Amino acid sequence: xxxQSSFGTLYLVGTPIGNLGDMSPRALEVLRSADLVAAxxxxxxxxxxxxxxxxxRLVRYDEHTKVAQGDFLLGExxxxxxxxxxxxxxxxxxxxxxxxxxxxxxxxGIVVVPVPGPNAxxxxxxxxxxxxxxxxxxxxxxxxxxxxxxxxxxxADVAATLIFYEAPHRVKEVVGDLAKHFAKRxxxxxxxxxxxxxxxxxxTVAEALEHLEGQEQIRGEFVxxxxxxxxxxxxxxxxxxxxxxxxxxxxxxxxxxxxxAEVAAKYKVSKREIYNELIKKQREE
Ligand code: SAM
Numbered sequence: 589x590x591x592q593s594s595f596g597t598l599y600l601v602g603t604p605i606g607n608l609g610d611m612s613p614r615a616l617e618v619l620r621s622a623d624l625v626a627a628x629x630x631x632x633x634x635x636x637x638x639x640x641x642x643x644x645r646l647v648r649y650d651e652h653t654k655v656a657q658g659d660f661l662l663g664e665x666x667x668x669x670x671x672x673x674x675x676x677x678x679x680x681x682x683x684x685x686x687x688x689x690x691x692x693x694x695x696x697g698i699v700v701v702p703v704p705g706p707n708a709x710x711x712x713x714x715x716x717x718x719x720x721x722x723x724x725x726x727x728x729x730x731x732x733x734x735x736x737x738x739x740x741x742x743x744a745d746v747a748a749t750l751i752f753y754e755a756p757h758r759v760k761e762v763v764g765d766l767a768k769h770f771a772k773r774x775x776x777x778x779x780x781x782x783x784x785x786x787x788x789x790x791x792t793v794a795e796a797l798e799h800l801e802g803q804e805q806i807r808g809e810f811v812x813x814x815x816x817x818x819x820x821x822x823x824x825x826x827x828x829x830x831x832x833x834x835x836x837x838x839x840x841x842x843x844x845x846x847x848x849a850e851v852a853a854k855y856k857v858s859k860r861e862i863y864n865e866l867i868k869k870q871r872e873e
């Protein structure tokens with residue numbers, strides 16, 4: 589699709605997930621120069637704009653209004669206006685309808701510019717202590733029991749750290765369902781990221797359930813992370829084990845490439861990760 593030069597631009601602007609100090613100068617510049625700001629919750633975004641002294645026309649764009657408001661925003665963009673899309677927090681398009689608007693713009697030849705910023709999933713992942721590669725972002729699981737359990741079953745063999753979003757009032761219920769399949773896997777509950785009461789709880793999924801059941805009221809925003817199945821958990825400790833396996837193969841005449849491929853296939857892990865780790869170890873020795 590050729591981009592139309594008379595069209596405006598859609599900016600996908602990342603905003604803080606708690607700590608306003610995470611607002612980037614570029615995000616502020618884009619918000620200041622936009623013709624209008626589209627937001628999930630206009631009251632929430634108004635507070636953000638007020639905090640930074642920005643006065644802008646605000647329009648609602650959320651799950652309930654995405655069809656009608658999407659058409660309106662496309663019209664504005666096709667008339668040459670600059671639209672900044674923000675979500676309640678974090679990156680628009682991640683677990684919110686932002687991706688929908690971006691897709692429609694791209695198919696119509698409207699330029700889409702990402703303005704990166706904080707994101708709850710990745711912020712939680714990097715401090716979780718779990719393997720950061722590969723990861724599988726699930727976002728919100730279905731709200732109802734049966735559908736949720738089916739989805740969890742489908743995730744059982746995914747060879748990656750699983751990342752879930754959940755509302756505080758449903759966290760216990762969801763961890764209960766996760767415990768049915770992943771009881772012994774390591775997990776991390778990342779709560780209130782970047783805020784005053786930021787907290788990382790680490791243990792197995794079964795222990796997480798116990799931990800949550802011991803609490804009368806669960807407050808705050810959560811990201812839940814679950815380690816991959818035991819044999820495919822490529823955390824540091826397991827990575828050593830996998831590399832030792834690959835080294836045995838090297839001793840038996842395998843090439844680095846073939847040893848990495850063999851171990852990767854056996855333990856369902858990334859061939860590239862084993863390969864890189866083997867090369868690194870060889871250089872260190
Ligand atoms: N677009 C956002 C992003 O980039 O992360 C996510 C929006 S989604 C509608 C909201 C969910 O993100 C929350 O229910 C929670 O699971 C997670 N979340 C957002 N802010 C968080 C925070 N400060 N701490 C922990 N989880 C957070």
